[in-house]
Amino acid sequence: MKELADLATSASHEAAPPPRDVRLRIYARMVEMRDFEKRAHDLFLQGLVKGTSHLGLGQEAIAAGFGAAMAPGDYTFATYRGHNHTLARGVAMAAVMAELMGRAGGLMAGKGGSMHLTTVGKRMMGSYAIVGAHLTIANGAAWSAKLRGTKDVVVCFFGDGATNIGAFHEALNLAAVWSLPVVFCCENNRYMEYTPISHVTAVEHPAADRAAAYGLSPVLVDGNDADATYAVAVAAIARARAGEGPSLVEAETYRHGGHSRADPGKYRPEEELQAWLSRDPIPRYRQRLVESGVDASTLEEIELSSARAVDEATQEAMASPPPDLFVVERDVWADGGSSWRR
Amino acid sequence: MKELADLATSASHEAAPPPRDVRLRIYARMVEMRDFEKRAHDLFLQGLVKGTSHLGLGQEAIAAGFGAAMAPGDYTFATYRGHNHTLARGVAMAAVMAELMGRAGGLMAGKGGSMHLTTVGKRMMGSYAIVGAHLTIANGAAWSAKLRGTKDVVVCFFGDGATNIGAFHEALNLAAVWSLPVVFCCENNRYMEYTPISHVTAVEHPAADRAAAYGLSPVLVDGNDADATYAVAVAAIARARAGEGPSLVEAETYRHGGHSRADPGKYRPEEELQAWLSRDPIPRYRQRLVESGVDASTLEEIELSSARAVDEATQEAMASPPPDLFVVERDVWADGGSSWRR
Amino acid sequence: MTYRDAVAHAIAQEMARDPSVVFIGEDVGAAGGVFKATVGLLDRFGPTRVVDTPISEQAIIGAAMGAAMTGLRPIAEIMFSDFFAVCWDIVANEIAKARYMTNGQLALPLVIRSANGGGARFGAQHSQSVENWAMAIPGLKVVAPSTARDVAGLLAAAVRDPDPVLFFEQKSLYPSRGEVPDGEVVDELGRAAVVRRGSDATVVALAAMVPRALEAASLLCADGVEVTVVDLRSLVPLDVTTVAASVAETGHLVTVEENPRLCGWGAELASIIAEEHLFDLDGPIVRVTTPHVPLPAADALEDAAMPSVERIVEGVRRSLA
């Protein structure tokens, strides 16, 4: 395993820490994400969340750091492992929970499911479940923002495994050639589904070591350090907003659980797991906040309010009825229907 | 335009020149390729070659240099611009010509056409017309050679434009991870169909500047210098044969004509064209041979015999009848037929 | 105007009308397209709105999708329709499903145009008729004009349509000429055209098969057989009404498809008629298609493979027998 200490070279540690209010917001988000996903997992075990779901437990510092750095007009594109990124944009927890449960009150009325969380109103432009595709789509939104002359920036998250698929290559090249306002963030959690990324990749850092192939500078960041991810996000987003083109960030992290609900994650060496658990971004950040003088009661307040919010969201989602069946044949087309004939 | 003189750093100029017999073989092949393609072009203008065809006029030093470096058991994979690569493997000219003319005596009885020249018996494993795909297929042949324990090497040719498509990326990564005996040779002729590669690529050298993304060393060679391409090919093939894995070579060159028959190539600046015409690999090589002491009569003999061979091949191809129509429904399946029902 | 020119004509009409219309693809700008169907657009609308791309079909289609969901109305070109296979994921898994999966949140007003079909002796990888690939995917509209006028009217309609439209230009028709009315031409998607009327049989064709079906109709007419020829014009929406009404009159249905046999649109139409109008039929439903083989390159072979006027005539006779 790569020495994590090496990552301390990331810009953030030299940069000034984020302001206190930003840090508190980041902390609050991370706690909410964690509480939300743990609840989702419980509901799974109870058979209330159906299908599959891919938790980002342990990876919260990336979604939260970037989320805090984004402006309301910026666009998010995420993967099936997108709960955290959805919550990071301020999407209502209850609607997300209801979607996981396949209820009428779900974010997409149950039609999308866990892997496709989308809230266009919050510029959460979707969670995409085919590895790599959404990098090309993110480019499109960035191109559009550029052409329409807004200063909106696109942030596109994906996993380490996605760096070996063709769409990654095409998207990065086009973004660079067109100098698009897009930030690509690779969440390198060291595994694809069950196979270590190192077994199937020609370079050590699947994203950073390829930045040069697109004329970009490599950016490697400790993805379990929310101050670091925030700093990197601020810099890359500012660059994009200033018209200086795309960035490719690789955030090193680890998922605490398996790939998806079916997976206990047993293929990972116990020491590796323990080493990463000891670098859990949330207690680590909490301790840093305490050390920086935030008092315990402020943090406890955040934690309590998160727990409450998740409870309420769960109640609300559970109260939501199953979807009306007629929606099956709705919304294929802009006219609201699905007719293919006349 | 990049200074061509810079390319003189290629290994070949320091290396000893190829032995005289190899040089003569290379020269003979280049002359044949040139004569063959000029004739193909004439036949086009006469309406005898149908459809399309993509000439490699000006790029002969790559096919010839690599061809001379390959052992009979080595495999070639080429693109629609594959006449030269086919001839480089010793495939009979008449059958190639007949294929271009859609005759029964064609290499594939007229079923494939100019863009799909294949002669499995000579290990010319095909010309592929969808940009990029064959890089992945070349890997498969290399993997097979490796597993079967033969020492055969695969050489896969493609254009600069192919470096921006997803399949390129997937193929290079897999080749590196599996340490396959394959040499990828990018013939950078500076244009895709009509668009300069520099307009759509994030790096200056579309292949060489990306080698590092696959843990490979960049290899850039003057593709208009047959000694140089030969030297690079010998080295890369030896490496592959020794089990040391793949190489990615970028050979800088230029096509004398347009992209395909329909294209006069007018989008290219006249000075650029002239500069490259003055570096035509064939007269250049001829001069070098003369300077190295080969006497004119030897070279003239080669030239005459090539002209004769092309004349004979043309006659033979013209004498070949149109294909029997029943072949339309033959050879979809291994049983020789095309039935999809019972 | 040629079918080819009608493409640039329609794109120009729409780009002039709506500044959110943009156009991207390989060699589409400076070169005016490899089929010269988009000549002049770069000069007129500039490099911000008419953009040459790398050979990156996934990136092209992804860019169109992302742009469409954020306020532009992109037109993307896939040079040969065979290359849809390289970006099929973005087309079939992303574009087609996005509105539905998001419960209507994402709108994707975009057009993907592509040169489709055989006849140019380009061989199996540059000659396919793949409109059925698209028809099989819920969430895509599928249009395939047979005349210059329809290129103009249907392409404009496709650009204005709020849903993703795959627009198939039959490459063998590019040089064909036809009247295109002056001024703005905009059609409605999903209306078939009855291009010849006859009471003995209904022949349904698409794109380059329409002129062939009309030729067959003339030959049959000389023999006293009067057929209706329906130009389908679009596969989704599919104008079942027009076809069924004609079959109710004639009692005979013959479909003429350039695509290979299995699972073509003709099969769908046949199954609809066999389900909903079985008792209107007085003879078998005959499908004339390319045999289920890749298309060969040699001229003689390609001509033998594609549905010929003779095979259409024979198909009608078989239905009437």
Added chain:
Amino acid sequence: MTYRDAVAHAIAQEMARDPSVVFIGEDVGAAGGVFKATVGLLDRFGPTRVVDTPISEQAIIGAAMGAAMTGLRPIAEIMFSDFFAVCWDIVANEIAKARYMTNGQLALPLVIRSANGGGARFGAQHSQSVENWAMAIPGLKVVAPSTARDVAGLLAAAVRDPDPVLFFEQKSLYPSRGEVPDGEVVDELGRAAVVRRGSDATVVALAAMVPRALEAASLLCADGVEVTVVDLRSLVPLDVTTVAASVAETGHLVTVEENPRLCGWGAELASIIAEEHLFDLDGPIVRVTTPHVPLPAADALEDAAMPSVERIVEGVRRSLA
């Protein structure tokens, strides 16, 4: 044995028999496959013959193709059949056409297996039934078993077949159990199975729709309607003989397809019967399919979308009405 276990069983049988059989895919080795259908193969045959790949479907399928043309008999896994879209070029443009374009020079004895279909609440991008995508491409054989026994026999046959075979494992069937005889099991591709006999109507189904059709048959039987159920088992070759013979007896054809409506195999079959056996029909050909929509994720919605036993019963009644 479960349907799932029959996969590993058949692969092991073939790998043990023929050293040129190799197996590659994402997470297929160390993890035994994400559906646990290939557990034990890595241990038994080692990392040279059972290889975990990067997420690079084009590279996977290209590797299989290149290996097949040079002496191996690869089996490649595409984890979910939806991902065929990512490598469709290599499948449809390269593998399917190579033998034909080279006039028989290239042989491609390879199998691509994939988990197909809905029912797992995975949403629109992980639930498609895409066997028709393959059926529409000349040069591909297409197999889709409905029982553990057929997985064993047909997968072995696919591996031994000299042509490229796409092998669709219906993911909703993985847990289903059935007898698999001891010893070597090898079937023939292209033979449908009559799994129930009745003289009133012919119901043709594939994969997960076969058990549903059988359930519908039981319900109908209770009402005095006796139907024949045909398990198609393979789409290419398509066993028209068996279906047509049954329709000749019953006069009624109902197809049950998990795929969305347009251009499914049911349409092809309907068009064949309407062309060749029209006058055997005593009632409309009814197609029961998923509506032409992407598959929704929520359990209630997914169940409502896919063909249910009730809809099959209703379809048969409609044909008989």
